[in-house]
Amino acid sequence: MARRSGFGTQLQAARRQEITPEMEKVSAKESVPAEVIMQRIAAGTVVIPANPAHRNLDPVGIGSGLTVKVNVNLGRSPTSSCLSEEVEKVRSAIRYGADAVMDLSTGPGIDSVRLAVLEASTAPVGTVPVYQAAETVERFEDLSEDDLLGVLSKQAVQGVDFMTIHAGLLRSHIPLASRRRIGIVSRGGALMARWMMAHERENPFYSRFDEVLRIAAEHDVTLSLGDGLRPGCLSDASDEAQFAELDTLGELTRRAWDAGVQVMIEGPGHVPFDQIESNMKRQKQVCGGAPFYVLGPLVTDIAPGYDHITGAIGATMAAFCGADFLCYVTPKEHLGLPDLEDVRTGLVAFRIAAHAADIARRHPGARDRDDRMSDARFRFDWETQFSLALDPDRAREYHAMTLPAAEHLKSEYCSMCGEKYCAMRNSAIATGRKNR
């Protein structure tokens, strides 16, 4: 269902009270009336990142009143991975339920990776355009302002659905960051800070934000306003640098809306569990209810190798308190580039967070699958349990590790307790209820 050319952005259509094919599709997937989707897009509290040039896109809605979504970061780094491996990661991500895919490739040949990712992904695709700009020069500060803005157009034409732009990190914020324990941990943010210091000029994505908006409006690219000053450790959370940038993001959100551009806001990072609620509320308030896209947040710094878990803990709390879109973290965070298995593990961890938050937010029908799973458990219906699992393959594999014979899929117990001690069996005997 290709959109007419000259259709404008979803936000512009919604303001004209037009229901687009993308709104219809999101409505059907979310069981929310298309009218309501349209109203929320008009209000800026929902976005549908859908660049008309991304032909095979199955549109996804992100924001208020919708299920919580999960993004998977992919892409090669200068030291690791090849194109076919990245495409394999996209396929795996879609298979295990990713709602969006960001291609964060750096190093040579990233155009070809991006085109392959766009082709392989039915989910919206996002990028951080400065990574590509950086490839063309030795030192990032060798880029001109036009170089930086030029990459946006190029990627928009290719079909990128959303772009992280670090427009809120101002020159005046850099001294705040230098007082931090570990400074700036956003790749794009650190590059922009380096550029500003070398040129002694303001961030061009801020000073020329109107041009950014023109490109975004023309291709209906949803802007994901990057938090270059997100805290990278618990000690730096909720500090002056973070909130100074957030205030700028609030200002830019309103400018995006004025230009008819869809926008969401990126958030922390590393945040102690008790500070997550106040962070979410502050963001929603400062940014007028725009969708909030969080990276984790990680609730401790001491678990390298397990940061998909520290991230999923923070993400559940964040989504419960209003975050709409979760960027996954893999077990390799802080240690190296994730491989295919890391992508799967990180994604499932964050699908757990999103789903747990949907249930906790009392999203209509969110618990239905859990209830079907519980019914299947009580019936010892192993095949149904596997099929309802977030990762059916792993559930089946783990079950088979201790009870490998096919006949065990008919057993009314598993190896955890064995037959005699199985609570489900004994409970049925005690209460006079049959398991099957």
Add this chain to the structure above:
Amino acid sequence: MARRSGFGTQLQAARRQEITPEMEKVSAKESVPAEVIMQRIAAGTVVIPANPAHRNLDPVGIGSGLTVKVNVNLGRSPTSSCLSEEVEKVRSAIRYGADAVMDLSTGPGIDSVRLAVLEASTAPVGTVPVYQAAETVERFEDLSEDDLLGVLSKQAVQGVDFMTIHAGLLRSHIPLASRRRIGIVSRGGALMARWMMAHERENPFYSRFDEVLRIAAEHDVTLSLGDGLRPGCLSDASDEAQFAELDTLGELTRRAWDAGVQVMIEGPGHVPFDQIESNMKRQKQVCGGAPFYVLGPLVTDIAPGYDHITGAIGATMAAFCGADFLCYVTPKEHLGLPDLEDVRTGLVAFRIAAHAADIARRHPGARDRDDRMSDARFRFDWETQFSLALDPDRAREYHAMTLPAAEHLKSEYCSMCGEKYCAMRNSAIATGRKNR
């Protein structure tokens, strides 16, 4: 530091204003004055499970104002595992920071497993005595009341530090459980329900609770009042059955205190994220502030293969809201008996939860290790990062997967971003601060 015979329980000593060697040790480990530990034990809000017969015990305090503790469940099941494997699991659990170990063995030969576990474990050891009682008969209901109580004495003499007793599940509660989606999911609870229905009598652990208390007082066994009616799926959470049993546990808590017996309370299970806070508050209120020992709780039912993550999410929230002691869940939950690697993974997931909660509860000094880790990250000091990690071996292994050469341990970047894009490097350049 063996205790004098006739010394009585830690609770009795605390009431006499005596500071025991165990209180001294807990005081030193927690940096809390021994006087304060003593007062909290006297008030029942802290326990030190320390059976004098467990010779090599390094005592652990659990409860109000102390760091959150993590228990690891071990033990063979009738279908899987051998003694040496269980001892290996104990060693691994201690190595990765378990604060307590429960031997939940079922099947033949469990006396020898328990003795081996007691010998291998410097952490307090817990059991569920009915599992052993069940071994002696064909059907659980063939046991007499004396058989059930007899096992307690036997295990107390062996040196078990804490025991789960399902004394709060009354005959009158069983009809409440039969209305549930999946009934009783506690192994011990289901066995006791089966016994009550067959005998048409009250739960002997309740009707003869004074005898239970006598045994516990004699050996200073800490009672862990089991929640036989814990919800086993989200749909059954916070229901009449769960809270009816909780009220009985509140009554039994007071009776234990009257008898000078240390006591903690077990809790759910499977609970939607938004119901965790009210669950924790209700338990603390009903049970007079006794330490709360939760199993997870799991915040969704649809993630078999990843239930260490669903559990760690719920556990963080539970501990943030007042739970003192977390029982880990492994990736094999609902699927089979955990192996050595599952024990490690489940334990680290729950150590993350406990630590994240310590930080969120603003426990003094809780964030120090995180800050040292962050400093090491900024310095690209990989060896210090590994040594501060909750699982140093895994952190090192993951780092080496993409940068295996020894010289990479001196690199000022990792394979996630590579040198040019490394935020820590670019941030240092922008802010004029040196990484090293």
